Amino acid sequence: MSAESELLEKIRTLSRPVKIMHICGTHERTISRNGLRDVLPEEIEVLSGPGCPVCVTPKEEIDRAIALAESGIIVTSFGDMMRVPGSSGSLMDARSRGCDVRMVYSIDDAIAIAEKDPESKVVFFAIGFETTTPTNAAAILRKPPENFSLLLTHKLTIPAIEALIDEIEVDAFIAPGHVCTIIGIHPFEQFAEKGFPIIAAGFEADELLLSILMILEQLKAGEYKVENAYPRAVKDEGNVRAQEMMDKVFKVTDSQWRGLGTIPDSGMVMRPEFSQYNASIIYADLIAEKMKNISYENSLSSLCHCADILKGKEKPDNCPLFSKKCTPSNPVGSCMVSQEGMCYNWFRYRGVDSA
Ligand code: SF4
Numbered sequence: 001m002s003a004e005s006e007l008l009e010k011i012r013t014l015s016r017p018v019k020i021m022h023i024c025g026t027h028e029r030t031i032s033r034n035g036l037r038d039v040l041p042e043e044i045e046v047l048s049g050p051g052c053p054v055c056v057t058p059k060e061e062i063d064r065a066i067a068l069a070e071s072g073i074i075v076t077s078f079g080d081m082m083r084v085p086g087s088s089g090s091l092m093d094a095r096s097r098g099c100d101v102r103m104v105y106s107i108d109d110a111i112a113i114a115e116k117d118p119e120s121k122v123v124f125f126a127i128g129f130e131t132t133t134p135t136n137a138a139a140i141l142r143k144p145p146e147n148f149s150l151l152l153t154h155k156l157t158i159p160a161i162e163a164l165i166d167e168i169e170v171d172a173f174i175a176p177g178h179v180c181t182i183i184g185i186h187p188f189e190q191f192a193e194k195g196f197p198i199i200a201a202g203f204e205a206d207e208l209l210l211s212i213l214m215i216l217e218q219l220k221a222g223e224y225k226v227e228n229a230y231p232r233a234v235k236d237e238g239n240v241r242a243q244e245m246m247d248k249v250f251k252v253t254d255s256q257w258r259g260l261g262t263i264p265d266s267g268m269v270m271r272p273e274f275s276q277y278n279a280s281i282i283y284a285d286l287i288a289e290k291m292k293n294i295s296y297e298n299s300l301s302s303l304c305h306c307a308d309i310l311k312g313k314e315k316p317d318n319c320p321l322f323s324k325k326c327t328p329s330n331p332v333g334s335c336m337v338s339q340e341g342m343c344y345n346w347f348r349y350r351g352v353d354s355a
Contacts (some may be wrong), residue, residue, distance in 0.1 A: 004205055011041070012041055014219075015041040016043060017044075018172065018216070019045045019170050019171050020170070020212060021170045021174070023161065023173065023174075023175065025055070025338060026339065026340060028341075030344055032349040036208060036209070044216075049310070053155065054127065054334060054337055055337075055342070056155055057081070057153050060256060061089050062084055063294055064151060064291065065086075065091055065125045066091060070099055073121045074102060074117075074121065074122045077091065077104065079103045080337055080338040081127055082095070084334050085331065085333070087294050087330065104124070107136050109136070110122060111144045114148035117147075118145060121147050123149050123151050124136075125153070125249075126153065127153050129155050129156070130153070130156065130183050131181070131182060133250065133268060134182060137245040137248065138245055138306065141245065148201045149277045150281040151280060152162065152267075152268060152278075156252065157176060158261065160260070160266055163264075164238070167195075172197040172198065173191060173196055173198040174198065174215075175201065175225055176201075177202050180228070180233075181239060181308065183243065184235060185228050186236065193224075195224050196224060197218035197219060197227075199228075199229050214227055219321060238325065249274055251268065251271050253265070253268065255267020256268065259309075260307065260311070278352055288313075295327060304319065304326070304335040316342055326343065328347060328348070331344075
């Protein structure tokens with residue numbers, strides 16, 4: 001019997017009606033690709049929370065990046081980010097209009113572009129959760145060239161859960177393994193104290209099944225705690241060196257999330273001593289000028305249900321645009337863009353793609 005079959009057997013033995021939310025796009029990918037929702041007992045519902053960084057980046061941030069690109073600045077970002085719609089198109093659309101928008105695989109690629117062309121101005125559109133923030137902090141501490149800066153839209157996991165926990169109907173959480181490698185498991189203890197089992201999980205199908213089994217065991221025992229089901233990568237205290245680097249370069253600030261509004265203390269901004277690398281400050285006037293005429297009234301995207309999907313309140317096929325006007329090749333909302341997005345995965349792995 002395979003490890004997955006054994007875990008499923010144990011899960012069936014302990015099965016009960018339960019809603020479990022993960023907060024990680026990579027977890028959603030594993031769950032969808034392996035069809036885990038279909039093999040779990042029906043009464044065990046696995047919901048996708050706001051854990052896909054591309055999905056939660058608001059239109060306003062995309063528009064700011066496009067404003068820079070339209071002003072002759074080289075804007076670099078990860079491939080998925082280039083396809084996320086802002087108020088009127090994506091960075092990819094800006095590129096098709098002649099703007100210099102380049103896909104990179106890391107911040108170091110973006111710095112290399114700046115080094116190679118010192119006369120140009122290069123911005124790295126930096127997205128992501130605690131997982132990617134330390135890499136960007138380390139790059140800034142290495143003092144990149146003066147023509148390089150960051151447009152930041154980093155998000156923090158814990159404040160997002162805090163903001164949602166009273167609003168959503170959830171019994172337990174699977175904590176994102178990548179994020180836990182950085183921040184450890186202790187920051188999640190506050191949720192266990194409120195009665196939510198919470199398990200830090202790895203990214204293989206059997207690791208996710210194990211985390212579900214551990215949640216059921218906690219519920220049966222009536223004991224709610226944070227447990228680490230990903231010890232090969234996660235230390236309870238996290239990566240202290242990475243935390244220090246993050247803290248040195250960035251500080252916590254309120255942040256806007258797509259569909260969720262502004263969440264207190266849920267983002268990161270560059271500390272004043274690194275302002276020379278802060279594109280929001282360097283190009284503040286230019287961004288303000290470009291943004292002042294932007295309208296956020298878009299009839300098609302107003303039908304998008306990403307806000308409720310990111311809160312685990314709805315499934316993608318509740319959205320009237322799903323698989324019709326909104327597909328991976330023509331995404332209307334952010335959840336359809338990335339391989340970590342709920343709508344993308346629903347489209348790819350629940351049969352729609354082959355229709
Ligand atoms: S299908 Fe498209 S429009 Fe509908 S919720 Fe998903 S991303 Fe938004």
